[in-house]
Every structure is written in structure tokens, then in C-alpha cells.
Amino acid sequence: MIAEAGLAALWLAAALSLLQLAVALAGRRLGDTRAIVAPVAVAQGLLTLFSFAMLIWLFVRTDLSVELVAANSHSAKPFIYKLSAAWGNHEGSMLLWVTVLAVAGAAMALLERRLPERALHAALGAQAALGLGFFGFLLMASNPFARLNPAPVEGRGLNPLLQDPGLAFHPPTLYFGYVGLSVAFSLAVGALITRDVGPALARAMRPWVLGAWVLLTIGITAGSYWAYYELGWGGWWFWDPVENASLMPWLAATALLHSVNVLAARNGLRAWTLMLAVVAFSMSMIGTFLVRSGILTSVHSFAVDPERGAFILALLVIYVGGALGIFAARISTVREGARFDVVSREAGLVGNNLLLSVLLGTVFIGTFYPIAAEAMGYAVSIGAPYFNLVTSPLVLLLGFLLFVGPLLRWRHDGGRILRRATLPLVVTVLTFLVLFAVAPGMSILARLGLAVAAGLAIASILPLVDRKLTRTPLATWGMVTAHLGVAVAMTGAAADASFTKERLAAVRVGDTLEVGPWQVRLASIEPVAGPNWTALEAKLEARRSGGSPVILKPQSRYFSDPPTETNEAAIDTLLDGQLYTVLGRQDESGRWQLRLWWKPLVTFIWLGGALIALGGLLALIGRLWRERRRKPVHADPEPVHADAEVLA
Amino acid sequence: MNRRLWLALPLIVFALFVLAVGWRLSDPPDPTVKSRLVGQPVPQFTLPPAIPGKAPLSSADLAGKGPRLVNLFASWCVPCIGEAPVLMQLRRQGVQIDGIAIRDAPADVAEFLSRHGDPFVRVGGDMRSQVQMALGSSGVPESFIIDGSGVIRYQHVGPLTDADLPTILTELEKAR
Missing domain, CATH: 3.40.30.10 (Glutaredoxin)
Structure with a gap:
């Protein structure tokens, strides 16, 4: 009955989303629709939540008569992984996606007070249209509650690579981020339809964009660290299509986050902001499509099914094509935004937006070019060499822009304040020269990366100079923290790229290997057992320059059901880097394959990611705090005319 | 470039994306790994016999x-x-x-x-x-x-x- 209750709730929610869409389409002809729209949106959110809770319950009970549970769980699985199995598969994750979408719609209906009512209703209509498509996808092509008769005696487990606390939180975090962007999308579509583009829209959009962006940042950072320690390859970013799928919405959201501020503060970049809002969520949907269609090969496997791929592609055509079509048709009727000078905060943000967009474009091309090439009759594969080469200079330029951007004043700036940027520039040049002397073998890009990061670390805190720190808005603290995070992450990435020492060798018990400043002795190999695995565990004694030993225990694990072998890396984290060890197989002569890395400053990558997310969170809290005290605005201060045009 | 074209540019890019992806969906890739040696001479090798008494292969x-x-x-x-x-x-x-x-x-x-x-x-x-x-x-x-x-x-x-x-x-x- 649990499964049937969940399914029924899903059908009801789908019907309500149809109703919500119909009301939005009928619009003003129905008169005052406030009494209908909000309750319908809220009921939809509650029903999907209920449905998702039912799925969780089925997994908790390991109800093997449900196909999804039988295929993805196992009675012997640890409890936490029974839970995460609920969303660690195609159907469950789609249900989670729809749930977040519906709950976001409910929250929008309940909390939004800034927008004119017609714009809000148009946005809720767009949100309902989104929901409807994904409800249809779930109910017709991916029913998570399908029964299995007869029920099997035992489930088919879960990929043991995915039995990791990281998995319990990494995908849901990304989903919340992806779907948070759906609100920005709906608001943009609503605004294009009603032509209510202005600061009120930007202020309504901003907390959603900020929140989604924070979650995406956390999700990507956590996913990168998870891949780093779980896959045992020692890398932190692989330019895998699915990684790119999460990076592209993040890039678009980062650009949107900056341009929405221009719209809110200066009523500028109107068309551009709408465009980015559409693109950001479109990238999220394309990402979802990419993972599930199986058209690109990736380490992230979902049940691959061309029929589902076709369904999502149809949804993409309707939503992305529809939104871009509305954009192209309507945007020329959106009034031009406020103008600004070539030297101004706005111009700096336009520079940021352009660079981020080019970055997004290069990642998009790199990800999808192999398909286009194959359609034209030749096969290519595009990997890290392309991405690293093309993206690094863009990231460096973005870093340089950050030296001055945050110091500029709105509208017009004489540039006097830019003298402050001399300090970071001097630091950059000095670091560059010092690195020449200290590490002559470094690649030019890595050296530039470290140099720009050093300058940026200084530049990021300059906006706080000459301010009363106690009266500085939280949003400014957020900006400073996030920009500092960029400097920290750049430092980590450049250091990892240039100073990593790697050692791969076959050793006997008792042998010692050297890697960087470390001497690592293989003390013993012991068998160990866990709840559903057995493993060979190496005991490594690592000494740094002859100091006291650190014990590391990398494992080579065998999962019994399904039979799978994984490497569990053992990592020792220090202030200045990580010692990363992987135990491989034993060769015929009885020697053990051991892989060691010394990675200086590598933790800075994720530390930087965390700082970026923290900065976003501070800004979000600051904005919400201010909004609370602001009186509701019910329309743009200036009425909108349909005659003036120009892409702001 | 014409401004209208600029505004439609994302739509054009998206249309190309749909075309490429749609083609890929309708014609799924063949995952079998084919040898690049088809059309090439057999590489030099000499193998020992797999079982005693039967002729080996080179x-x-x-x-x-x-x-x-x-x-x-x-x-x-x-x-x-x-x-x-x-x-x-x-x-x-x-x-x-x-x-x-x-x-x-x-x-x-x-x-x-x-x-x-x-x-x-x-x-x-x-x-x-x-x-x-x-x-x-x-x-x-x-x-x-x-x-x-x-x-x-x-x-x-x-x-x-x-x-x-x-x-x-x-x-x-x-x-x-």
C-alpha cells in the first residue's frame, strides 16, 4: 500500500500542476486568482513531499516487491546507504528533482511579496509547466513505485563505489541547486511575458539564485573531493561529461549572480540578466539529460535508456526552446536598462559576465563537440588537455578582473580608487619573479596561477579598507569571502598541478619508498572485514624527512554482492598538503603495487570552494535580512514602455 | 552582426545541440572495440604451444x-x-x-x-x-x-x- 499511496500522491500533484498552469494561462479572465494559485502550489509541494517520503519508507523497509528497491538495495546494506539508495538511482533521483521543484514553487507562492501579482502568477505558471513535464516523465517513463511480481528474495545491491557518506549528500545538494535555478527561470519567463523587468524582479530572483549557487558550489566541491579520495586516481577534476554538467549551470549561475545585482541596484543589464536566468536552468536540465541519456560515456552510470533520453530531449525542446523563443520574440520590447560608463562597477561586472559566458561556451563545446563530430562522420574525444588549456587563461583573466572590479563605483568612476590595485599587482609580479627563482621548472600557466592568486588574495580584501567593519553590510563580507575563496582555490589548483610528486612501485613488505619529503615503509598487509566487504589492508609507516611515523591504511576492497573490487585510498592531511596512498594488486612474484602521491597545498582547492560557498551564504543571509526590513514593493518605480529597445 | 540575430543566437546554438543529440539518440554508439589493425599485416609474434604435442603458432x-x-x-x-x-x-x-x-x-x-x-x-x-x-x-x-x-x-x-x-x-x- 505504501507504494500505491506514493504513486497516487504523485498523480494528484501532477493534476494540480495542470490546474495551476491552466489558471496562469487563463490569467486575468478569471478575475482574482490569488485564492486558487497559492493553495494549489502549496498542496502540490506537500503531495510530492509525501510521495518522496513513501519512497524513503519503502527503502527503509527494504520492500523487495518494489522493483526499484529490489534493483538498488539489499537487506544486508548499512542503514544510511539504504536511505541514500532511494535517490542513488534514476527514478528516485527524478522523484527528488520533482519534489524540490514543487516545493520551490510552493515556497515562491507563499513567500514572494515583492513582485507585481501578474508577474508572480506568470512565474508560477511557468513553474507549473516545468513540473508538469517532469511529472509526466516520472509517471510515464520512470515510475519509481512499480511493483515486481513475484518479489525476489534478495535485492541487487548498490554500486559499492557509491557506499560512501559523500553519496548520501552530494547528489541531493546538486539537485537542490539545479532546481533552485528553476525559480530564476520561471521568474524570467514570467517577466518576459508580463514585461515586468526591473529591480523588483531582481530582488525576487536574487535569494533563489544565491541559495542555488551556494548549494551548487557545495555540491561541486564535495563531488570533487569525493572523486579525489574515492576513485583513487589522485586527481580532483577529470572534465568528465557529468562533472561538466554540474559545472555549466554553476558558471551560468555565477554570471547571473553578478548581473542580477546590477539589475537590482542600477536597473541595468535587463535583457542580459533574463537571458542568464534562462540559460542557467537550461544548463541544469541539459546536465540531467546528459547523465541519463547515455549519449556520452562517463564514470557516472545511470540506467541508460534511449527512450528516456528521447523523453527528456522532448522536454528540453519544449522548455529551453520555448523560453529562448519567448526571449527572442519579446526581448526587443523590454526597455533598455540604465546606461553606464566604460569605467564603472557595471562595466567590471559586464567583463566578468562575458568571461564567464565564454568559459561556459568552451566547456559546452568541449563536452558536446564529440557528438557533433561523430554526426559529421569522424570520431574525436576531448579531454583534460583541451579543457585545461582553454579554461586556464580565462580563469586567470577573471582573477585579474577581480583586482579592480569590486573597487569600482557604480555608473561612473574616475579610476582614482584603482591606485589601490597597485598593491595586488606588485604582489603578483613579485610572486611571479620569486617563483622563477625558486621553481624554474614550473609551467607558465601554473606560475601565473600562483602569482595571480597571491595578488587576488590581497585584492579580495581591499573592499574592506577604509570601511567601518562593524557597519559593513553582510553582503560585502560575503563578496570578500567568496573572492578570497577563489584565490585560495586557484593556489591549490596551481600548486597541485606543479608540485605534486608521484611514485608507483611494486614493493615487498618491509620495503621503503620515497616520495617528495616522505619515506613510506610498507609495514604489513592484513586481511580485514566490514559489514558487506572484505579487504586487504596495508599498514604504511610514513615519515617526513625522518620524523615520527604517521600510520596510513589503504585498502583493496572486495564487495561480495555484487562482486566488485575497489581501492580505498588512505590520505594523511597536513597544513601544507596531503600524502595520498593507494594499495593495488599483488603481482606474481609477491610484490605489492603501491601508488603514492605527495600533493602540496592540494586541500586549498576544496578549502577555497568552501570559502566561496560560505561567502554566498553570508550574502544570502545579508540580503534576506535587509529584505525583511524593507517595505514590500509592488511594482517597478518606473513604468515600462514597449517602444524603447536595446540589449542592455 | 544584426541585433536580432544576436538575440536569437542562443536559440540557434540550442537548435544545433538538439540536432546533434537527437541524431545520437536515434543512432546509439556501438560500444564494441574494433581493432585498428584491420587492413594491416599481422604483428610479428611467436607463441609456445598451448598444449604439448600440438603445433605452436607464430x-x-x-x-x-x-x-x-x-x-x-x-x-x-x-x-x-x-x-x-x-x-x-x-x-x-x-x-x-x-x-x-x-x-x-x-x-x-x-x-x-x-x-x-x-x-x-x-x-x-x-x-x-x-x-x-x-x-x-x-x-x-x-x-x-x-x-x-x-x-x-x-x-x-x-x-x-x-x-x-x-x-x-x-x-x-x-x-x-
């Missing part, structure tokens, strides 16, 4: 002897058992077949051939998969057709079935 045995089928198999390979009757059938039709036993022990190979039939003229033992890799094969069973001048003409990935017989015979004919 690349020299493949050149100048008319079209031959080279079958990569192993006693530990379950699909190879299913394939055995098809190979026997080809043998009865006069096809010259050589075998390469991959990572196998002589006793196990002998046992396998006595139980499932021995269609092979020569059988080489590839203990460390070196010849297998040189041939560009990614697993067992796989079969290659080598023409009279020692050039690889055709690769079949996976077990041969009755349905594959006509293709194999045609390819052998073409390699003549």
Missing part, C-alpha cells in the same frame, strides 16, 4: 597460406564453450582455423579441447595476453580473418553463433 604460420581464421579463446571462458560447435562446423566446411589460448594452463586447454572439440590446426599459448593486445583484441572470444598475404581482413568481437556463419564464410571468400 605470425609466420599465418602468411602465405590462404585465408585463415584465428580464434582467441580460453578454457576459463564460458562463451567460448557456446562458440565451440560453430568453430567445429567451420572446420567441417574446410576452413583453416588456428587458436590462441589466452592466459591458460596446458592441462586446462587440453581438457577444454577434448571436451568441446578441437577445430584448430595450430594452437599457441598467450600466457600474458601480449599477442592478444598486439592484435588489438579486448577480450575472449574473438576471431580474426587473415588473408593469404598475412593481412588482417576482419574482426569478430564476441562468440561466433550460427547466425554469423554466412558473414564469416563471405569474409573468408573475400580474403581469398
